[in-house]
Amino acid sequence: MTIDDCEAVAAVRVRGWQSAYTGLMPQAHLDAMDIAEDAERRRGFFAEGNEVVNVVAERAGLGVIGWAAYGPYRENGRRLARGELYAIYVLPERTGTGVGRALMAEVLARAAAAGHPDLALWVLKENASARRFYARAGFRPDGAEEPFEMDGMPVPEVRYVRSLGGPAAR
Template sequence: MTTRPTSAYAPDLSVRTMAIEDCEAVATIRVRGWQAAYTGLIPQAYLDAMDIAEDAQRRRGFFAERNTVVNVVAERPGPGVIGWACYGPYRADGRRLARAELYAIYVLPEQRGTGVGRSLMAEILERSAADGFPDLSLWVLKENAPARRFYERAGFAPDGAEEPFQVGGVLVPEVRYVRTLSPQAAG
């Protein structure tokens, strides 16, 4: 299991490969992250119905599949696992392409602005570049201005692609962002 401090952004933080024992913490991060980030952007009833135990069970199932998704967590002494990110091959029309896609990056709401997200992003950029991917794409809700600013600061730019994302029976527009990778991508 890879663990290393990420002192460039947060000296007390470590980023490592996720273990199955992290599923409950990751589910908490994902559910609380959605509930904080997407209020007013997706139906509140959907956010209110999110269940940490169900999400943890889903995470365990994904973990057992042994697929090509790379999951990493960020942790601090004391609170433990406080952030999570994952990437893998880009998904398009049910196919996997040679480019990488950032599937998720979430931080506990009370840990925002402390370097956790930047540390996770640096790790994802480094790993996806080391895996030989030419670029990293992601989809973000069009109206999620804070997330879009975060991605733009990390070197991503919208490429003009837009698609609706259905959540809770409502279509929500997403935009695609892309960043070219190099062996020094985390820089």
């Protein structure tokens, strides 16, 4: 991903949220999401030069059609050796075409090469399709759950983890 991809990534993220979370999050929140605002936030994150790795999927003639971000696992303000998949989204009309699987494969390879022993992620407990996607990619719930609220609506999350085969994972 480059800074020039921020607008396209924002569109993938906003449209991905609006598609994936309908019925799982307050509709007013989803409707209020703004691509231009999100793009400006992405540019700010990008300019920070932090440890987040952003990966995009592109198709000729279509541009950016998917995006994933990962980095060190964050827990109580600390960064751990474990990696964390922060986000993975595909344009709704590209869901089911292999874009998400390709992004996941790239993230897994890069996280393993960076030395992360495993990769964790948080997913909405009620998001059955995302949970199936993660299970097919080798992730398993580890029993951790977090309460989460969006505009007063409870949207609890569960943690999934996948070993990357590093020494600390054994």
